[in-house]
Amino acid sequence: MWCSRVSLRRLQRIVVSPLYTSSPVISTQRAMSTLPRVYVTRRIPPEGLKILNESGQVQYELWDSDDPVPRQELLNKVKGVDGLVCVLTEKIDAELLDAAGPNLRVLSTMSVGYDHLTLEELKKRGIRVGYTPDVLTDAVAELTVALLLTTSRRLIEATHEAKTGGWGTWRTMWLCGYELADSTVGILGMGRIGVAIAERLKPFKVKKFIYTDVAPRPELASSIGAEYVSMEELAKQSDFLAVCCALTPETQGFCNKKLFSQMKNTAVFINTSRGGVVNQEDLYEALSSGQIAAAGLDVTVPEPLPTSHPLFTLKNCVILPHIASASYSTRNAMSALAANNLLAGLKGEPMPKELKL
């Protein structure tokens, strides 16, 4: 349905009804309106929708589903739109931008990552881009710490043993893992999230924080007393290595055989950034041969990772389904920021969080 303020009441009814129909599209007749047209590629959390509804500034159509809109449907639906709100599963490339046509002037992604966007195509067309940094930093850092502890202290194996009869008597070395106290934590990619992770790990009595990035970032690193080291030193010294960098052509497959071979065989590897940063075949080798101790992954390639994937056969690999930012408050904050970015962009005003292209 193309929704404007005039049709808000109607929308509130219709938003619910598609759940019971065969198609998740909210569709009624398009309102006779000159308001900018926007396509929203997913059922976004209520705070963002409320902002769009109450703005009276746009008419929008929503793919009212938790599953991605099929590509062909997306290509059809974006024709002639002025704005687009998407999530990280939609590839925003030349094909899609061509399908949208010249009216498209604002893209707002409900994500901090933007590796699903072809930035040079957006730039070439003068399309402004909003994204959602900061509001998810706490949730991602919290989940990273949870995943690190789950992996290093073998919690998934332990609950499995307890539930399935493996729990015999108390044993001296059974289910031993690695502790943070007196350890060296390495951060690959020192940004807001890297700092937030270190702040949370510090009270666990970590001995030393080290990091690497394309260049030293003293303004961030000094707040947590982290030392800048080369990639090789990061691999060699880290007891825990947390990957927090963006996926770019430079970081694609960066965590590979070479890196794993430099790591301690007691080291724990954690990735909450993007699966593409890791060479998964090399990681499987490193984990199954005992080159490194364990890995915790919130992100993989592809997503979802097929249940038949070899990484799922390893006890020392904990895999989560990309949930780092998944708290109610954070997902709502992300959707609100995505809506506000869109509205500001369409008005030609500075966006609360705009990606510099």
Ligand SMILES: O=CC(=O)O
């Ligand atoms: O992965 C999540 C995001 O990029 O927001």
